[in-house]
Amino acid sequence: MNLHQLTLAALNDHRLFTILDLAGTFAFAISGAVAARDRGLDWFGVVVIAFTVACGGGVLRDLCIGAVPPAGLTDWRYLAVAMTAAWMTVAAGRLVARLAHPVILFDSLGLGLFAVTGAQKAIIYGHGAEVAVLLGVVTAVGGGVTRDVLLTRVPVILQREIYALAALVGASIEVAGERLGWLSSGRTWVALMACFALRYLSLRYKWNLPRPSGSQDNDG
Amino acid sequence: MNLHQLTLAALNDHRLFTILDLAGTFAFAISGAVAARDRGLDWFGVVVIAFTVACGGGVLRDLCIGAVPPAGLTDWRYLAVAMTAAWMTVAAGRLVARLAHPVILFDSLGLGLFAVTGAQKAIIYGHGAEVAVLLGVVTAVGGGVTRDVLLTRVPVILQREIYALAALVGASIEVAGERLGWLSSGRTWVALMACFALRYLSLRYKWNLPRPSGSQDNDG
């Protein structure tokens, strides 16, 4: 915990970080719980997968910046949020099912939230811009990859979709804004919405990046 | 190693911890070696998988509590125990095959042992009750999940079985007993047997938790 050198401004960042991080936890937990329920797991399995998916990326981030034990394990609010999300998914199953593609919606939201908070936490711990951007992507992508690996299906990140790129854009805006001195609340919403919009619109309108095999003309 | 503040009582805990942790390593190594052999791996692959399965959960626990390098890598006894278990599985293959479901038996034993030792180590390192319970589950479940991910099959934890719940019960008894001041040997055996019995009996009598999709009546 090398947090003692935080200034007041950073403390405000820290409070905003916690709120957004819990929101991302909630979003990814819903996404994990729906996927687990659709695979026919029992209710305890649904809670475990929801918690794992919600905290997987954050735990990896915390291990990488030396913030041990990871917040997902020490802060009871993460567990409470994940359990609430899992319970809501199970209890309000018919409501969630009525939403169009709830996994995709909450997965996109969690992607944006974690891209921002992953970058924020690395900055709060005093690391450089490259580490912050990369850990934003790791935090954002970690949950979904963990979910897909545990459910033994090809990770979303590997399909022809804009996924990690959206996280990269969100984390980059957050870090660039911090370096340029933008107000934390302003840059955070821009970064969050940019990542969420890029991911969600790419799914809705089937935007895809070109494949290497298709780009026969050399782009040197 | 921030172990210097250990009292004599904690040192006794520590010795018991080491014995149980090595026993869990042995049990999970057998479970991993049998699974690897059944997939037709060569003898070196059997040793690697046995060691990975046996130490996967513990390494993850040690990374989360900042006990680096993880004991599975620094303490040669873990490697020796895993290699012995792998060798026994290969050498005494026909004997092991005659046992009914040896993977399941040793996996259940390892689950109980690691649920207890994972929680114990977190307590020894001075962490709170929630971290201890969660890391008990992580340690216990980590080995089996690692084995299943490496063998590209759906993790046992995802099937309709009482697996992570048994680990949760074991870790909770251990932590609650420690908080209530029970003698370490007493609480450890109760926790270990509760987890093992719950897991093993649930397999034998096909106990299952209800699935969310089946529970249409709201349990609010």
Added chain:
Amino acid sequence: MNLHQLTLAALNDHRLFTILDLAGTFAFAISGAVAARDRGLDWFGVVVIAFTVACGGGVLRDLCIGAVPPAGLTDWRYLAVAMTAAWMTVAAGRLVARLAHPVILFDSLGLGLFAVTGAQKAIIYGHGAEVAVLLGVVTAVGGGVTRDVLLTRVPVILQREIYALAALVGASIEVAGERLGWLSSGRTWVALMACFALRYLSLRYKWNLPRPSGSQDNDG
């Protein structure tokens, strides 16, 4: 960063370590990029997989020895090397395709390089021989296993091939040579070539280790 106690000799080791580690990153990034391209990923996915495969083993090693944040995230050269390798794979696709089994070639090279550098870094950080050998294997095997898990196929390490054994031989030579006082450059090339040759020749001439099920006669 407990590097301040480094002597001049160790600093030379450190410089050689960096060069070899970047070479291993390049080799594994090519291997990952080719595999990702063959699965039809878009160009961003190819970069992500190339970077993940190239740095997966090293990140795991750095977490285990407490070198946080891991070098793969803090040192921009790793990212630059991985991106260059991914770009070369895409841009010079037809050239790479003409090489016989480029994934296997670069995978073997990366295996040898990372077996050596993984062991070296553990020694530089002051850990014992067993940790150094094991982390050499972890670093070497981590990239390939990560690639195979993400592409949801059975890890190469599980097939009937000499893979982790080659890494073990390379890491053992490096550590034994360091203990016996061999010059770092000499022992490193011997260790590197031994691992690479063992892996590559075993593939070419289909050397295999015996399987446990086939060895019915007791080898006690």
